[in-house]
Amino acid sequence: MYSISPYLFRSYNKNIMGPKGNHYSPLNNIAGYDLFELLKDFFKKNRDYHDKSDSKQVYRFENLFFDDEQRFISIWFSVGVYGIKTDIIDIKTGKVDFEKAQENAEIIKYFMYFFIPKNFDEAIVLTSNYRSSGVKTLFYSLFSKYFNSMTNQSLQMNPLSYDKAFNSWLDARTTEIRCVKFEGCKDITDQLTLLGHEEQELVIKPKKNKSLGRLRDFIGKGDKLKVIEVLAENSGVIKSVVELGGKKRTFRIGKKATNVMCEIELDDDVEIVGGVPVFESMQKWCIRISKEYAQHMYPGLSIG
Incomplete structure (x- = not known):
């Protein structure tokens, strides 16, 4: 959200x-x-x-x-x-x-x-x-x-262009593909709607200890990008969850993402109360994000 x-x-x-x-x-x-x-x-x-x-x-x-x-x-x-x-x-x-x-x-x-x-x-x-x-x-x-x-x-x-930071994330392993507002299998979707679920989400995960590929595989050209384009026809948003060094990031991918970095989903450790992020928790997370950018943008600058 x-x-x-x-x-x-x-x-x-x-x-x-x-x-x-x-x-x-x-x-x-x-x-x-x-x-x-x-x-x-x-x-x-x-x-x-x-x-x-x-x-x-x-x-x-x-x-x-x-x-x-x-x-x-x-x-x-x-x-x-x-x-x-x-x-x-x-x-x-x-x-x-x-x-x-x-x-x-x-x-x-x-x-x-x-x-x-x-x-x-x-x-x-x-x-x-x-x-x-x-x-x-x-x-x-x-x-x-x-x-x-x-x-x-x-x-x-x-x-802020992609090559300014997070280049390392391009080779991060993809652990999930999320298809938000998924509209495939209409008969099943209609039945789920009767239960009060107005929005469905298709989550694709790899086999245990495997990955779906690298983030870059879903950005450039290739078979995996073609699969994303097929899924996008029946989804509102396609998201890729990637993991690197114990940290996770969620990026929008596919044609409906104007820039693969245009939206970075909140990490699970950002505290949410009443549907709203807690100010101090959000601040700490944004400081971490800015430090990752700063490593590439401000050579030699020491950030506390």
Whole structure:
């Protein structure tokens, strides 16, 4: 249900030439501003709910956590949508518990993590998704305007490409293939629906002490990718569970995944309460993820 998507922050200035021969500013010196401090200031100014009427959204930032020494930030980005009247029902009884008015908004909390090291022109941003729906577009539209007004530079927030990290995961052994919203075998599916199961999931596992192959086998060309494409015709999402050094990661694969790294499913050790990840548990997990990226992105940088 929850996953994260990794992005890069960069500040583009056509009038400068950086040490790598590009036009990106060191993120702790953007026209005299530090991106870390700009983010802190922006979040503090938006602790109360604001109404983005053009998209019928309300938002605010909560649980602001700033680590000035390690230069990382963790927050809840609380977002709700209004504009339609609906009934809120008790799924056990089918009775209406609450009538949601047109002016009411259901608030969903999205975790966001930022790591902005000094003297580098790329920062790591991890944003959580709920049921594959995220807040990157909303966040970027809000913060980029503030950023530009302060620095007169353009902020870029692009997907963090696969080769920036997790290359080792390409050779990790695949222990499961999950076909979410599987619609094969219609007669059986119809019977399961009568039991109250609205969504089916097909899980494919190898024989004991075996694997289904490497992650890279399901990304490039080959017979295994063809099998995934066949399964995808009857599934909403195809996921590959891989294991490496005692750690597991779950990635989206197949044509419906715009980027194999666009969504990383939460590990089992992330604590969930009431269907929502616990802030501190989510923070620890994102720190681990960012460290794996940092090994490839920031050579020689020591991270605590």
